[in-house]
Amino acid sequence: MHRRSILALSAAALATPRLARAAGFPDGPITLIVAWPAGGGSDVSMRLVAEALSRRLSVPVLVENRPGAAGTIGHRAIATARPDGQTIGMFSQDAITAQYGNANAPALSEFEPLGFFGEEPGSLQVHPGTGITTLADYIARAKAAPGKLRNGGNPAPGASFLYMAYYERRLDIHVTKVAYAGYAPTVTALLSGEIDSASVPVPDVIEHHNAGRLRLLAVSGTDRHFMAPDVPTFRELGHDVVIGGWRSIAAPVGIPPDRLAVLRDSLLAVFKDSDFQARARHAGFAVTPGDHTRTAAAWAESDTSIYPIMDELGLVKARRKQGT
Amino acid sequence: MHDLISNLAMGFGVALSLQNIGLCFIGCVLGTAIGVLPGIGPLPTVAMLLPFTFALDPTGALIMLAGVFYGAQYGGSTTAILARLPGETSSVVTCLDGYAMALKGQAGTALAIAAIGSVVAGMATTLLIAAAGPPLADVALLFQSADYVSVMLLGLVSAVVMAHGSVLKALLMILFGLLLGTVGTDVASGDYRLTMGLDMLADGLGFVPISMGLFGLAEIMVNLESMAGRTAIAKKVGSLWPSRAVLWQAFPAMVRGTVIGAAFGILPGGGPTIAAFSAYSVEKKVARDPSRFGQGAVEGVAAPEAANNAATQSCFIPMLCLGIPPNALMALMVGAMMVHGIQPGPSIITKQPELFWGMIASMAVGNVILVILNLPLIGIWVKLLQVPYAFLFPAIIVFCAVGTYTVDSSTGDVVLMAIFGVLGYVFRKLDCEPAPLMLGLVLGPLLEENFRRAMVLSDGDAMVFLHRPISLAFLVAAALLLAAVLLPSIRRGRQEAFRE
Numbered sequence: 001m002h003r004r005s006i007l008a009l010s011a012a013a014l015a016t017p018r019l020a021r022a023a024g025f026p027d028g029p030i031t032l033i034v035a036w037p038a039g040g041g042s043d044v045s046m047r048l049v050a051e052a053l054s055r056r057l058s059v060p061v062l063v064e065n066r067p068g069a070a071g072t073i074g075h076r077a078i079a080t081a082r083p084d085g086q087t088i089g090m091f092s093q094d095a096i097t098a099q100y101g102n103a104n105a106p107a108l109s110e111f112e113p114l115g116f117f118g119e120e121p122g123s124l125q126v127h128p129g130t131g132i133t134t135l136a137d138y139i140a141r142a143k144a145a146p147g148k149l150r151n152g153g154n155p156a157p158g159a160s161f162l163y164m165a166y167y168e169r170r171l172d173i174h175v176t177k178v179a180y181a182g183y184a185p186t187v188t189a190l191l192s193g194e195i196d197s198a199s200v201p202v203p204d205v206i207e208h209h210n211a212g213r214l215r216l217l218a219v220s221g222t223d224r225h226f227m228a229p230d231v232p233t234f235r236e237l238g239h240d241v242v243i244g245g246w247r248s249i250a251a252p253v254g255i256p257p258d259r260l261a262v263l264r265d266s267l268l269a270v271f272k273d274s275d276f277q278a279r280a281r282h283a284g285f286a287v288t289p290g291d292h293t294r295t296a297a298a299w300a301e302s303d304t305s306i307y308p309i310m311d312e313l314g315l316v317k318a319r320r321k322q323g324t
Numbered sequence: 325m326h327d328l329i330s331n332l333a334m335g336f337g338v339a340l341s342l343q344n345i346g347l348c349f350i351g352c353v354l355g356t357a358i359g360v361l362p363g364i365g366p367l368p369t370v371a372m373l374l375p376f377t378f379a380l381d382p383t384g385a386l387i388m389l390a391g392v393f394y395g396a397q398y399g400g401s402t403t404a405i406l407a408r409l410p411g412e413t414s415s416v417v418t419c420l421d422g423y424a425m426a427l428k429g430q431a432g433t434a435l436a437i438a439a440i441g442s443v444v445a446g447m448a449t450t451l452l453i454a455a456a457g458p459p460l461a462d463v464a465l466l467f468q469s470a471d472y473v474s475v476m477l478l479g480l481v482s483a484v485v486m487a488h489g490s491v492l493k494a495l496l497m498i499l500f501g502l503l504l505g506t507v508g509t510d511v512a513s514g515d516y517r518l519t520m521g522l523d524m525l526a527d528g529l530g531f532v533p534i535s536m537g538l539f540g541l542a543e544i545m546v547n548l549e550s551m552a553g554r555t556a557i558a559k560k561v562g563s564l565w566p567s568r569a570v571l572w573q574a575f576p577a578m579v580r581g582t583v584i585g586a587a588f589g590i591l592p593g594g595g596p597t598i599a600a601f602s603a604y605s606v607e608k609k610v611a612r613d614p615s616r617f618g619q620g621a622v623e624g625v626a627a628p629e630a631a632n633n634a635a636t637q638s639c640f641i642p643m644l645c646l647g648i649p650p651n652a653l654m655a656l657m658v659g660a661m662m663v664h665g666i667q668p669g670p671s672i673i674t675k676q677p678e679l680f681w682g683m684i685a686s687m688a689v690g691n692v693i694l695v696i697l698n699l700p701l702i703g704i705w706v707k708l709l710q711v712p713y714a715f716l717f718p719a720i721i722v723f724c725a726v727g728t729y730t731v732d733s734s735t736g737d738v739v740l741m742a743i744f745g746v747l748g749y750v751f752r753k754l755d756c757e758p759a760p761l762m763l764g765l766v767l768g769p770l771l772e773e774n775f776r777r778a779m780v781l782s783d784g785d786a787m788v789f790l791h792r793p794i795s796l797a798f799l800v801a802a803a804l805l806l807a808a809v810l811l812p813s814i815r816r817g818r819q820e821a822f823r824e
Contacts (some may be wrong), residue, residue, distance in 0.1 A: 039659030051378060054612055066733060069526030104523050156514040179512050184655060192465040282665035
């Protein structure tokens with residue numbers, strides 16, 4: 001690194017905290033709760049956020065993994081933390097589904113939106129042994145013999161389960177959904193040919209797609225995935241199918257407004273930082289920075305799109321919405 | 325062959341750089357330390373270290389994290405032998421004969437055999453990964469759900485064979501373990517079963533709190549009861565160096581343990597714990613006089629210790645060669661690679677040869693470091709024996725509580741450990757062995773998950789278990805083993821053997 005850029009960097013590091021700092025906040029380490037185990041995509045992305053946020057606020061930001069009960073334990077740890085701004089957490093669409101599946105899970109209203117990290121669209125991939133090469137082939141095969149194609153994913157109502165359920169609804173097909181405990185065993189099963197297709201996100205399968213061991217058919221994002229520029233979106237292929245996961249940062253409700261502003265501004269600045277974006281992209285994450293309004297919108301949007309699917313599949317066991 | 329040597333030479337070039345030797349050393353020291361401390365396992369340690377590796381280059385980072393993992397297997401046997409307290413879950417079986425040896429005044433021999441078994445297995449597996457890693461990785465893809473069901477059935481059957489004492493009691497303990505394993509989230513429907521509305525039970529009963537309770541706390545309680553007479557930890561250590569005869573006796577067991585361990589490490593869901601259990605039951609099967617097991621048989625230390633070390637290293641094969649993490653710790657390694665922008669998958673070997681071969685070479689370096697670190701240190705561990713119980717027991721309980729808490733930051737798990745401590749004490753009084761229960765608890769959820777998946781995939785046709793050759797082979801093996809235990813004549817002989 002050139003001496004001048006080091007100087008510039010340290011000057012920036014000195015200047016930003018002063019601008020962003022409210023009276024005496026943050027006055028100690030900030031805890032960033034991740035409701036998923038260490039090593040997964042959520043953990044990796046949040047450790048990148050923690051590092052960048054720590055540099056910006058000049059206090060340590062510690063990632064605390066609180067896995068269990070499909071995220072419920074970690075989500076509740078966020079919702080019930082003391083609202084002083086020292087505890088924040090990752091909030092993904094799993095928190096939206098959990099509130100309908102588990103009466104113990106905190107409701108959406110118990111969280112304060114802070115910032116939007118990015119999206120991870122769902123995708124559909126097949127084992128090459130099936131002979132399926134395009135989405136049209138897949139749909140034709142599924143229609144010819146309903147329930148014959150086997151698709152692997154999370155147990156209901158996990159993300160990749162919901163993606164497939166959504167594809168089935170929108171494409172008017174029916175496949176047999178087989179449950180695996182996570183993306184790694186799902187991909188293993190697909191590589192071994194135990195299942196015909198899977199609906200896990202692009203970063204988990206891209207290397208196998210490039211090596212020809214499985215084939216990505218389509219991505220259910222609004223745009224193509226940056227890691228798989230050769231794979232079309234469902235929309236390009238004439239099907240209006242957009243579904244995926246996203247990651248945002250949330251806090252418990254009741255944080256004093258000046259502290260809330262510090263957290264929101266700093267997070268947005270971190271997400272917009274080109275150096276941070278480059279690091280995240282390097283690790284396989286597309287960052288699409290958004291403020292707290294964008295975050296709240298994403299929450300509401302998922303809430304309205306996921307609820308009917310869960311309801312139809314009999315997965316709504318708590319907080320049934322009126323009039324549905 | 326030429327390729328292998330030049331590749332390994334390149335690997336050693338990477339692994340022997342000053343920085344990487346240093347990182348390997350740090351990893352091994354940390355690993356040994358957490359291995360010795362009961363409950364504090366490699367998983368939380370690697371998770372905590374992850375942020376510190378951001379500043380390192382990916383090869384150095386992975387070398388250090390790997391050192392923590394296999395270093396823990398070295399350290400884990402120490403407390404198992406000295407205090408019947410498994411430092412790692414994979415050292416549970418080492419408790420059986422290692423502790424018996426310690427009681428007989430052969431603690432030094434047991435510790436040395438464990439270290440030698442670990443290094444033999446470590447070196448052999450390093451060579452195996454280098455030579456056969458890339459082609460072997462594909463073996464994992466031959467196994468499907470139905471095959472796993474049969475493998476696990478074989479595992480449960482061998483647990484009956486492994487237990488000493490009554491076959492009925494062993495069976496009941498396995499069934500109890502399977503029952504405990506049904507607590508948690510239904511993998512197919514996502515429903516909560518037997519969780520009593522507690523979120524901490526939603527992912528099932530934790531392996532760590534239960535093994536800490538059943539083995540660690542129960543042992544302390546039993547010892548407190550007989551405080552006046554028997555000593556908890558053998559005061560007499562005996563010679564640290566095994567005689568040639570003992571080595572000769574242990575060596576074939578180390579070789580068998582290495583083979584079994586290496587095989588189990590490659591299979592998804594395998595890993596050091598199941599490998600150690602299996603190696604122990606195989607030793608008991610092939611032994612001319614099985615009654616020695618549980619009474620301080622040196623093979624009962626050598627085989628599982630070789631197996632857990634071999635499995636620890638061979639589970640890197642599917643992770644490095646296929647990008648498939650066979651267990652939670654390898655998933656963490658995949659995460660570490662993603663942070664550094666390396667997409668795990670089959671292309672690592674060709675795209676990142678210095679990472680692949682450097683890591684393999686670092687394992688050989690690490691095993692040498694661990695021997696240098698552990699053999700002189702055995703003297704220090706032996707010093708542990710002189711600590712008065714008034715200090716040692718409370719310290720062990722604190723370590724157990726801290727270790728259990730750190731896994732999921734859950735106070736509920738500490739309570740669970742206490743409950744199973746009392747239960748373990750009751751089991752000891754009833755002469756019921758806790759090891760088969762642990763195996764039932766570990767294999768039960770996997771068995772159910774794979775069984776239900778196999779049935780979904782076969783459209784409900786149970787014949788699938790007989791149609792698949794891999795599955796059929798394991799089922800036949802399980803049936804033969806079961807017949808051997810249940811046939812009246814053999815059973816009588818077995819019970820006579822155990823009566824001594």
